[in-house]
Amino acid sequence: MSLAEATTTDIASLMAEIGRNARKGANALKIATPEQKRTALLTAAGAINAHRKKILAANALDMQAAEEKGISKAFLDRLLLTDARIDGIIEAVKTIAELPDPVGTVIAEWDRPNGLHIERVRTPLGVIGVIFESRPNVTADAGALCIKSGNAVILRGGSDSFHSSRAIVDCLLDGLHLAGLPVECVQLVPTTDRAAVGEMLKGLEGNVDVIVPRGGKTLVARVQAEARVPVFAHLEGLVHVYIDKSADLEKAVSVTLNAKMRRTGICGAAETLLVHKDVVATHLKPIIEALVAKGCEIRGDATVMSLIPEAHEATEKDWQTEYEDAIISVRIVDNVEAAIAHIEHYSSHHTEAIIAEDPAAVERFFNEIDSAILMHNASTQFADGGEFGFGGEIGIATGKMHARGPVGVEQLTSFKYRVRGNGQTRP
Amino acid sequence: MSLAEATTTDIASLMAEIGRNARKGANALKIATPEQKRTALLTAAGAINAHRKKILAANALDMQAAEEKGISKAFLDRLLLTDARIDGIIEAVKTIAELPDPVGTVIAEWDRPNGLHIERVRTPLGVIGVIFESRPNVTADAGALCIKSGNAVILRGGSDSFHSSRAIVDCLLDGLHLAGLPVECVQLVPTTDRAAVGEMLKGLEGNVDVIVPRGGKTLVARVQAEARVPVFAHLEGLVHVYIDKSADLEKAVSVTLNAKMRRTGICGAAETLLVHKDVVATHLKPIIEALVAKGCEIRGDATVMSLIPEAHEATEKDWQTEYEDAIISVRIVDNVEAAIAHIEHYSSHHTEAIIAEDPAAVERFFNEIDSAILMHNASTQFADGGEFGFGGEIGIATGKMHARGPVGVEQLTSFKYRVRGNGQTRP
Numbered sequence: 001m002s003l004a005e006a007t008t009t010d011i012a013s014l015m016a017e018i019g020r021n022a023r024k025g026a027n028a029l030k031i032a033t034p035e036q037k038r039t040a041l042l043t044a045a046g047a048i049n050a051h052r053k054k055i056l057a058a059n060a061l062d063m064q065a066a067e068e069k070g071i072s073k074a075f076l077d078r079l080l081l082t083d084a085r086i087d088g089i090i091e092a093v094k095t096i097a098e099l100p101d102p103v104g105t106v107i108a109e110w111d112r113p114n115g116l117h118i119e120r121v122r123t124p125l126g127v128i129g130v131i132f133e134s135r136p137n138v139t140a141d142a143g144a145l146c147i148k149s150g151n152a153v154i155l156r157g158g159s160d161s162f163h164s165s166r167a168i169v170d171c172l173l174d175g176l177h178l179a180g181l182p183v184e185c186v187q188l189v190p191t192t193d194r195a196a197v198g199e200m201l202k203g204l205e206g207n208v209d210v211i212v213p214r215g216g217k218t219l220v221a222r223v224q225a226e227a228r229v230p231v232f233a234h235l236e237g238l239v240h241v242y243i244d245k246s247a248d249l250e251k252a253v254s255v256t257l258n259a260k261m262r263r264t265g266i267c268g269a270a271e272t273l274l275v276h277k278d279v280v281a282t283h284l285k286p287i288i289e290a291l292v293a294k295g296c297e298i299r300g301d302a303t304v305m306s307l308i309p310e311a312h313e314a315t316e317k318d319w320q321t322e323y324e325d326a327i328i329s330v331r332i333v334d335n336v337e338a339a340i341a342h343i344e345h346y347s348s349h350h351t352e353a354i355i356a357e358d359p360a361a362v363e364r365f366f367n368e369i370d371s372a373i374l375m376h377n378a379s380t381q382f383a384d385g386g387e388f389g390f391g392g393e394i395g396i397a398t399g400k401m402h403a404r405g406p407v408g409v410e411q412l413t414s415f416k417y418r419v420r421g422n423g424q425t426r427p
Numbered sequence: 428m429s430l431a432e433a434t435t436t437d438i439a440s441l442m443a444e445i446g447r448n449a450r451k452g453a454n455a456l457k458i459a460t461p462e463q464k465r466t467a468l469l470t471a472a473g474a475i476n477a478h479r480k481k482i483l484a485a486n487a488l489d490m491q492a493a494e495e496k497g498i499s500k501a502f503l504d505r506l507l508l509t510d511a512r513i514d515g516i517i518e519a520v521k522t523i524a525e526l527p528d529p530v531g532t533v534i535a536e537w538d539r540p541n542g543l544h545i546e547r548v549r550t551p552l553g554v555i556g557v558i559f560e561s562r563p564n565v566t567a568d569a570g571a572l573c574i575k576s577g578n579a580v581i582l583r584g585g586s587d588s589f590h591s592s593r594a595i596v597d598c599l600l601d602g603l604h605l606a607g608l609p610v611e612c613v614q615l616v617p618t619t620d621r622a623a624v625g626e627m628l629k630g631l632e633g634n635v636d637v638i639v640p641r642g643g644k645t646l647v648a649r650v651q652a653e654a655r656v657p658v659f660a661h662l663e664g665l666v667h668v669y670i671d672k673s674a675d676l677e678k679a680v681s682v683t684l685n686a687k688m689r690r691t692g693i694c695g696a697a698e699t700l701l702v703h704k705d706v707v708a709t710h711l712k713p714i715i716e717a718l719v720a721k722g723c724e725i726r727g728d729a730t731v732m733s734l735i736p737e738a739h740e741a742t743e744k745d746w747q748t749e750y751e752d753a754i755i756s757v758r759i760v761d762n763v764e765a766a767i768a769h770i771e772h773y774s775s776h777h778t779e780a781i782i783a784e785d786p787a788a789v790e791r792f793f794n795e796i797d798s799a800i801l802m803h804n805a806s807t808q809f810a811d812g813g814e815f816g817f818g819g820e821i822g823i824a825t826g827k828m829h830a831r832g833p834v835g836v837e838q839l840t841s842f843k844y845r846v847r848g849n850g851q852t853r854p
Contacts (some may be wrong), residue, residue, distance in 0.1 A: 374843060404843065417799065417801065421803075424804070
């Protein structure tokens with residue numbers, strides 16, 4: 001029977017089997033030595049290099065099928081692998097290989113008056129389910145981050161990148177094999193049937209500990225609605241930049257321009273600009289002119305409309321919209337309190353920036369806004385695991401539980417307590 | 428309309444209103460100063476002392492109603508307040524008041540090569556929903572822990588302790604009021620309708636960030652099955668003690684006796700004893716005799732049966748059972764690997780202990796078992812927030828996400844990143 005003919009029951013039992021195998025892999029990986037995990041990843045990086053032609057050929061198959069389906073240019077660009085992109089993948093896997101091993105690290109330790117010594121130490125989470133759309137590089141990043149953090153991973157990629165992902169996973173398996181680790185540590189779901197995703201979201205009989213969705217809003221929303229296991233996800237990055245009355249003009253222009261226009265489609269891109277009324281006369285025009293010169297559309301409130309001829313009128317919907325495009329909504333605010341109130345009302349709690357020289361305004365912004373990442377005089381596009389020094393990220397989490405912000409190897413761990421005594425009994 | 432006549436729709440709108448109020452409270456509490464929170468709690472402790480007679484009178488009402496319903500002695504004992512118990516409650520609230528304030532604490536900070544300075548700082552979770560059975564002291568503990576950690580709390584106590592809980596909550600409100608904090612920070616659900624619990628589990632329109640169930644298995648299982656928000660819970664404490672071949676006899680006897688018999692009904696009480704075959708001749712009898720002398724029933728495997736006349740035969744079900752009673756299951760194992768395998772198979776991953784003098788056996792036990800708390804030569808009954816030095820606990824979590832082990836004020840926080848730059852833009 002080919003997988004194409006598989007029934008829903010077959011998918012359920014196939015996925016249950018994958019779950020049980022993943023748990024076996026996780027049990028081996030949680031006690032693997034740091035050297036074994038490092039070896040596995042460096043070997044995998046070498047294998048990706050050695051099998052470059054095979055990976056490109058697999059990708060060519062995926063590209064051809066996608067082109068025949070008439071899929072969008074932006075999508076095809078994400079799907080495409082080139083020699084340079086494979087170099088990037090190899091570099092990422094090597095970087096992750098050389099990160100400090102988080103497992104077994106003592107996070108905190110203390111003594112109790114009765115002589116008990118308590119340590120809190122990092123442990124793997126277990127099995128991570130990664131559901132992603134057709135970006136072949138996610139296969140390598142997610143696989144490498146999970147191995148490094150001692151977690152088995154079940155990868156369920158988009159159907160359009162199936163051959164590319166398969167070729168990359170084969171290289172990860174080479175690494176596991178050479179390091180003496182079971183190949184069950186990394187499994188690519190061998191079917192593109194959507195029922196497989198449903199099974200993963202149900203938790204595979206307790207054999208998935210957390211789900212990480214990587215993809216567009218539709219995917220993430222489905223995962224959040226259906227998952228019966230914890231999810232590390234962000235649905236939206238409705239990111240704000242606030243120009244305080246104490247803002248340095250040059251920083252205000254360059255940071256806003258970078259935050260909005262460096263790449264408009266990533267989650268750390270700014271969507272709304274808030275400007276203190278006292279600097280409208282000095283700062284607003286230069287910022288807007290820089291944005292317009294780069295091709296950004298401006299949607300403003302009444303004050304902005306009266307000053308900026310290019311501006312369209314912003315509606316209530318604009319303050320609620322993550323454009324992911326070269327569009328920005330601009331509002332004038334009376335003070336830092338009003339900026340904070342706007343952000344707390346509209347933000348998706350991903351990343352916000354304040355441009356200011358007044359420390360009191362910065363502290364207020366930092367204390368009162370409850371977003372995962374707050375920036376002072378720096379571009380919101382630094383909201384990224386690599387830029388944070390995490391070596392890579394499996395995603396960015398906007399929930400408040402467990403992981404928040406960039407999810408790197410440390411965030412893929414839990415902890416346990418080790419308590420050492422010499423015969424203590426509790427009174 | 429009295430609440431007794433409320434319809435399900437009324438309950439839903441009542442609970443939604445409570446949720447919105449809680450969010451208002453949380454927004455005030457997250458920016459409250461450490462001194463405000465300390466003042467609120469010390470004032471509350473003073474109010475509990477001052478209103479002692481009122482609290483005892485309220486408790487007498489609850490006790491009378493419970494006795495008339497013919498409720499069990501054990502239940503009545505948990506419900507009962509006495510002067511000594513009120514002293515304990517006051518002491519707990521004072522201890523929590525004097526804990527270091529977790530909010531705003533910098534957990535980690537580092538510099539990036541581009542000059543960005545990144546801090547990870549603790550923030551409150553938001554609104555905590557606590558669903559508990561009829562232990563009036565949970566009202567004070569949970570309320571105080573939530574205030575200290577900057578979280579608003581919605582308390583839903585058992586119907587049998589309603590008057591006692593109300594009287595204690597009034598004292599917490601006195602504290603909030605005097606500290607200039609909104610009374611919405613602590614709300615007691617004013618209805619004993621079970622539909623109110625259902626509404627809390629649905630998340631009150633995004634106004635509950637985490638649910639903490641405190642109570643028996645039926646309650647916890649319902650919460651875990653129905654909750655659409657994260658839950659800090661443990662369903663069972665199926666706790667193991669392993670006597671290694673290197674175990675000191677005296678420690679083996681005293682620790683096992685304490686782990687099983689100090690209090691049999693708490694989650695850290697031992698349920699299964701595993702003994703290395705090499706010390707059966709020397710250690711088994713003294714341990715069993717000490718347990719039997721304290722009134723413990725023994726259920727053993729074939730070897731235990733052949734050596735201990737009092738032993739009943741242990742069935743497969745015994746290895747799976749949290750007795751919460753003076754019963755212990757006893758199995759002889761070939762080595763530390765076999766002990767680990769038994770524990771990984773049957774444990775609820777709450778707490779396990781090894782009694783051993785051989786460091787290699789201890790390290791293996793500590794590394795390979797993935798339970799929240801692992802003890803070496805110490806009683807499993809130390810699995811407790813107070814004993815860990817947390818000042819108190821709102822519960823013990825056996826999940827791997829976010830909180831694990833005793834849940835104190837630190838575990839009731841999340842974090843955010845504060846990033847300070849001087850105009851950095853991302854290349």
